Amino acid sequence: MTSAPGAAPTRNCVSCGRAISWDANVCPYCGHDYRMAMAGPAAQKKESAMPVIGGILILLVSLGYLAGGAFVAVAGGSFFWFDMGVSGLAVVCGMVLLVLGLIVLLGGIFAIQRKHFGLALVAGIMAIPSLLGIIGLILVIVSKDEFR
Ligand SMILES: [Zn+2]
Structure with missing residues (x-):
């Protein structure tokens, strides 16, 4: 000046x-x-669509977890009269998948809202088994500064 x-x-x-x-x-x-x-x-500020897209991808992965978990749990449960050991294991696995799915779901929602980067990051890491999850995780990490 x-x-x-x-x-x-x-x-x-x-x-x-x-x-x-x-x-x-x-x-x-x-x-x-x-x-x-x-x-x-x-x-x-500087807001991109990256956390939203990443969050949606992570959400999609969480739906896969939830659907898979529900399927395994129900399928396992229907075997109960046939083989309690296998059935119990399947139900436990299904429950674990359901819990994983809920955590990933929550993280995906947080990513869309640009809140709780740590939880969104954890959800992204847990979504890694899916290609969509890997992309979502990368988008979340890249847009770290946009999180509150
Ligand atoms: Zn001028």
């Missing part, structure tokens, strides 16, 4: 480089509008 003592403070227009009034909304020389530039990026 270069201004003579007593004179109104000036700044150089980012568009044309000429000195304009410090609080000018529009450059009188080239018409560059500073109101848009101020309100736009400042108001909504």
Whole structure:
């Protein structure tokens, strides 16, 4: 900023480089509008669609976990009269998958909301068995700064 003592403070227009009034909304020389530039990026920070896309991918993986877990648990349960050992194991595996699915589901929702990066990260890591989960995890890590 270069201004003579007593004179109104000036700044150089980012568009044309000429000195304009410090609080000018529009450059009188080239018409560059500073109101848009101020309100736009400042108001909504830097938000990309990456956490949302990543979160949706992680959500899809969680649905796979939930569906798989439910299937294994129900299928295992239906074998109960046939072989209790196999049936019990399948039901436990199904339950574990369901719990995993719920945690991943929660993390995916957090990623979409750009909240709780740690939980979104854990969900992404747990979603790694699926290619969608790997992509989701990468998107979440890349957009770490957007999380609150
Ligand atoms: Zn200008």
